[in-house]
Amino acid sequence: MNRTDGHARDGERGYPLAARMAGRLAFGLRAPRRRILGSEFAGEVAAAGAGATRFAIGDRVFGTTGLAFGCHAEFVCIRETGRVAHIPEGLTYEEAAPICDGALSAISCLQPAGLGGGKTILIYGASGAIGSAAVQLAARHFGAEVTAVCATKSLELMKKLGAHNVLDYTKEDFTQNGEQYSVVFDAVGKHSFSKSRDSIKPGGCFLFVDGFGNVPRSVWTRWVGDKRVVAPAFTMYNQKGVYFLAQLVKAGEYKPVIDRVYPMTEVVEAARYVDTQQKTGNVVLAVA
Ligand SMILES: NC(=O)c1ccc[n+]([C@@H]2O[C@H](COP(=O)([O-])OP(=O)(O)OC[C@H]3O[C@@H](n4cnc5c(N)ncnc54)[C@H](OP(=O)(O)O)[C@@H]3O)[C@@H](O)[C@H]2O)c1
Incomplete structure (x- = not known):
């Protein structure tokens, strides 16, 4: 279910x-x-x-x-x-x-980001169905360095799934720690491009599973700015x-x-x- x-x-x-x-x-x-x-x-x-x-x-x-x-x-x-x-x-x-379900959604989001080659990805909502699949696939299949963001109860699980770093969102706001990632993936529809923009490296991108506004953003960020919102590919x-x-x-x-x-x-x-x-x-x- x-x-x-x-x-x-x-x-x-x-x-x-x-x-x-x-x-x-x-x-x-x-x-x-x-x-x-x-x-x-x-x-x-x-x-x-x-x-x-x-x-x-x-x-x-x-x-x-x-x-x-x-x-x-x-x-x-x-x-x-x-x-x-x-x-x-x-x-x-x-x-x-x-x-x-979670894995097909995760792959459709991760695929267009071109992970690998030392890229880093922060996955927000890492303990959900999509998030927990995305952590495993980004780390073990796509070869990215993964930072998983979740509540305290799931931190150990994230390490077992292959996350290289874990952040507890109840204690730390990743947008305020000065780190930047090649990719930020909102795997639970609770974050946004505007809030995480400063945490994305120049040339990097924001991935999403939810949020109606992200669809038009995925169009205009192709031409405006150096950070893109990238829509899932349902291949x-x-x-x-x-x-x-x-x-x-x-x-x-x-x-x-x-x-x-x-x-x-x-x-x-x-x-x-x-x-x-x-x-x-x-x-x-x-x-x-
Ligand atoms: N699975 C599908 O069928 C499907 C398909 C397409 C799209 N979607 C959409 O994709 C989104 C994620 O789906 P899902 O099935 O992966 O969700 P899910 O399994 O219901 O996600 C549950 C997880 O979300 C985390 N969470 C809840 N509130 C949060 C918050 N404010 N900040 C950070 N994490 C929070 C919780 O983790 P913590 O305990 O760490 O807070 C919980 O482990 C949903 O919006 C869904 O509608 C789902």
Whole structure:
């Protein structure tokens, strides 16, 4: 279960009018268009079409249905050419179910920044689903020097995920410490380009997952100033992207962080917890 489920359920309540309107168009005008939410899954193939060649009954698979939802259920139907892949060896269903969402969002944001070659990145909101994937991928896959910003309770976790430096935002404001980074990534939609501008090196950039105003900013900062706002590139939302995530897991470069596993009978409690915006990594619904 993830924040996208929450957005679909409440129609972006609490967000600015433009975001609410866009949310209603995407998810349904009066109520969620898809009555069964859930955009990620893991389980065993129960049936396969006669022409299926990539997967067979009994295979252990994971994947994402994206905005088609439907995964908070016992069965989900997906094309074999869709966003589905075999679960890497050694992962349970609970561990495999949240592989996609945070990591695909993180990759779509990180990819256009051209990390590597000694670049430094500060990740704000590093303990969320997207943030905890971004810390691992930036450090272990893209080869950047990572500074993770989170509350006190997640500092140790950040080091385990590969962060080179950690900052506790309840004790220190990174915009005031005089440090500059090649990239600042707001992975939780709680910071801004204007507030973090002085913490970005000349020629560097600001990445975002949320915030309507960032889209026009990503256009005009191409021509004005020496620090850019860079919009996500949604190139991995296909089967290639899911296969790529499986490779990253196998290579030890990424493993989703799991905060809590709820049985399906406690779906309401799970949704309430996700809506607190305080989960660490991911929340999983176990069907069996
Ligand atoms: N995951 C998705 O499906 C998805 C897809 C696209 C976009 N988005 C958007 O991307 C954003 C992040 O999504 P997510 O799923 O990664 O979020 P999330 O898992 O709900 O993020 C929770 C984390 O945010 C941190 N946090 C909460 N308030 C904070 C603040 N004021 N400053 C710094 N950190 C704060 C908390 O960490 P601390 O305990 O350290 O405070 C908590 O661990 C959301 O705005 C979401 O709507 C999500």
